[in-house]
Structure formats: C-alpha cells, structure tokens
Amino acid sequence: MAFNFPASPSNGDTYTANGFTYEWDGSKWIRKSPSTGAQGGAGPTGAQGAAGAQGAAGAQGAQGSTGSTGPAGSTGPTGNTGAQGATAAQGAQGAAGAQGATGSTGAQGATGPTGAQGAQGATGSGGSTGAQGATGSTGPTGNTGAQGATGSGGSTGAQGATGSTGAQGATGSGGSTGPTGPTGPTGPTGPTGSQGATGSGGSTGPTGPTGAQGAGGPSVLPTASSNPSSPSTGQLYFNTSDKRIKVYNGTSWKNTDVGTDPYWSDVKLLIEGSSSLTDAAGRHTLSLNGNAQTSTNHSSPVGNSHTIRLCSGSSGDYLNCQSNLSDFRLDNTDWTFEYWLRVVDTATGYYHVFTADGQSNRGTFKGYSNGSNISSMYFYSSQGNGLSHGTSGNMPFNTWMHVAWEFDDSANDFRLYIGGVLRETNTNMTFQGGNPSYAYFGRNADHTNESQEFYIDHIRWTHVCRYNGNNFTPPTQQYPTS
DSSP: OOOOOOSSOOTTOEEEETTEEEEEOSSSEEEEESOOOOOOOOOOOOOOOOOOOOOOOOOOOOOOOOOOOOOOOOOOOOOOOOOOOOOOOOOOOOOOOOOOOOOOOOOOOOOOOOOOOOOOOOOOOOOOOOOOOOOOOOOOOOOOOOOOOOOOOOOOOOOOOOOOOOOOOOOOOOOOOOOSSSOOOOOOOOOOOOOOOOOOOOOOOOOOOOOOOOTTSOOOOOEESSOOSSOOTTOEEEETTTTEEEEEOSSSEEETTOOOOTTGGGEEEEEOOOSSOOOTTSSOEEEEOTTOEEEOSSOOTTOOSOEEEEOSSSTTSOEEEESOGGGGOOSSSOEEEEEEEEEOOOSEEEEEEEESSOTTTTOEEEEEEESSOEEEEEEEOTTSOOEEEOOGGGSOTTSOEEEEEEEETTTTEEEEEETTEEEEEETTOOOOOSOOSOOEESOOTTOTTOOOOEEEEEEEEESSOSSTTOOOOOOOSOOOOO
C-alpha cells in the first residue's frame, strides 16, 4: 500500500498511516512504531501473489553511510516481493536569492530637432447671412420744450429838461380912436411869435440785461462735438468738430449743407471717417481689428473729424466689413467703388486696400510702393486679367488722392480714375462669379506680407456707373445720405 508522506516536513514531524508511525529526521522518514522485531524463521513459500501495480518512482534518497560487513548467513528461501515503497516527499525549495542593487540612471539623450510645422488648413467657408430682424416700432415723439421767458426791457432814459419859452410876438397896433359911435370891427390877430429852441435831451439810461430767447425770435443754435442723444425730428445743432449744422430727419443726423444723391437707393456702403465707424447705408457691420483705428493724424480731405488708419504694424490691423456680402459681387451688375487714399509707409512692399475673398479667388484692389514712391495701383484676381496703372507722377506719396474703380457690366468695361481723371480701361474684363465669404480693408488673406501702412477716408460703393468714362471733380465735402 502506498504512503502519501507530507511534502516539505520539518525536523521531528510525524506521520501515521495503516498502523505505522514515521518521523522526519531532517533528511528521511524513519519508522518509529511498531518497532521491528527479530526476524522469524522462514515460513512456507506462499503462492505467487499478483504483481502489484508499479508505484510512482520516488525521489532518490540520500546515500547512507556504508555499514560494516556482517557475517555471511545461510541463504534463506526467497521471500515474497515487498510492496513498492512510498514516493519520498520532495525536498524543500531553496530560498530566493536577494535582489541585486538598482543600477544608476543613464544620462538623458540630447533633445531631437523640432518637427516642421504642418501646412495651414484652408479657411472655412463663411456662415450664411442670418435673416434680418423685424423693424422695431417707432418710439413716441418727445414733449415740446417749454417756451423761454421773454427778456425784460431796458429801463427808460430820464426826461430831458423842458426848453425855454419862445419870446412873445409884438402886439398889433391899435386903430385910431374914432368918435364914439358903433364899435368898429375887430382888427386882425397879429402873427404868432417864433417857437423857442428845443432843450437838450437827457443822457441814455444803461442797457438792460439780454432777455432769454423767446419763441419765434432770432436763433442761436446749440453746439456740441457729437450728435445729441434722443433727438426730436427737425432738431438742429452746430457740430464743433465737423464745423457743420446738422439736422435730425427722424432717422439720422444729416448735414444741412449737403445736397441729395440721385443714386442714393443704389448706395450699398458708405463710410465717413469719425471717432466710431458705421455704414451710413445701413447694410454692413464694421469692426476694427488689431491696431487698426480711427485717427486725427491727417486732416480729412472732405472735412470728416477722423480718418481710418490701417496696417500700422501688420496685416492683422484691418477693417472687417460684414453682412450682405453679395453687395461686393463683381460680375453681375454695374458698380462704382471710390475712396480717398494716403500711402505713408516708407518701406518697400505692397499696400492692400480691399478684397472680397482674396486675390486667389474673386480679386483684390492693391498696389506697390518702393519706399516714398508709389509705383503701381492695380486690380488682380485668379481670372488672370485686371487693370493696372504705373505712372508714379499720378499717385503722390503721403498725399491724399481720390481713387475710383468703375465697371460697366453690359459692356465688360472696367475703368480706373485717379484724381478724377480716367487713367486706365479694360474693355474685355471678366470677373469670377459668386458671392464672397468675407470683405476686408487693409488685409489680403492670401498674402499676409502685404501690409504697408496707409490711411483711407470717404468710402462709397454704388451699384451704378457714376462717371461713365468721363473725368470729374473729386468730392471735397461729405457725400449726401439721402
């Protein structure tokens, strides 16, 4: 019968099975009871037992020491084959070796070169224009102001002294005394004596204080440097910045010295230089970006209080014109684009006036200056044709010049006027179609190195040919707004 001795015993551990007790002596199991008796005599040979199953091979025990050789005994009969000994328990596992010390950290490798910057992604298309909000209701008319008090009259001067009485005229001579009879007729009255001289007048009394302005009296307009808030229709005031009389027409303030524009209904953009910019045509929102600003560095050529300074530091200094961008489509109607321009940058490079979608798409209005000298002014687009002027004498540096671009859609005639004079024309002009997604003054998104500093004022875009190829006198006062 097999014995299943415990694995990993400790010295002195015992194990009992089948009536036998064994003890572990540190290297092997030794039977402790029952003790082994003296060997009996040989019994009779029993019948051959069936061969027991082969037990598992036990681990090889340690070799014992060699005993002394006993005397040779007589050969006894062959005994029965003993049962296969139990498999010896596996020796205890050796303790794990101590972990080696951690090695020192290696020196950090040199930083690798910076990878090249990825190409800039394409500009996303602009969102569609939102629907125009409903027109707000007209506010109530303000109360009429109280009538000013009538001024008190000056005090009356003192009464002059009464002149001296004139001399009494001479009495007429009496008739001779007749005999007493009936009374004769009364003689005629003598002439009246001359009037005495008029006495000198008294001195004039002091002038009384000026009375308050009465209703309907002579007007002295109120003054202000900007438009009054909450005006009433018909209200007047004198603007001390513009040096103009302005009137409120119920919608906006207008200059009283400016006439009407026969093409006002075709005006799509009108920007006059002022401390804050708005589109007088009411179709576009305007925003200055970067260092772009309104400025008083140079007087306006038309009397505006400010002009617009662009690209003073980089192409990030520009004016963004938003909403109703279809107004700047170039291919489907007559149009005139005009403005006053003053290039002041002494570096060599391009000045960029205006673009709707950049020169790689629908085109750009631009030019080149090689340092205190403007050498060109032109329109360029991806269509490959345009218009260019290169006579420097017609484009003075650091001086205001009026520029007008005009397109006759039916004739495909594109014209450039400088200073009111027709300088260039292209009678076979083709523009790229479609509506632009943005409109910038002072920035060419396709070539942001085009950033020469300049000033611009009095910008107007009209869907009509205003000059039709004829020379004209550039404006010297603000455009009409009606």
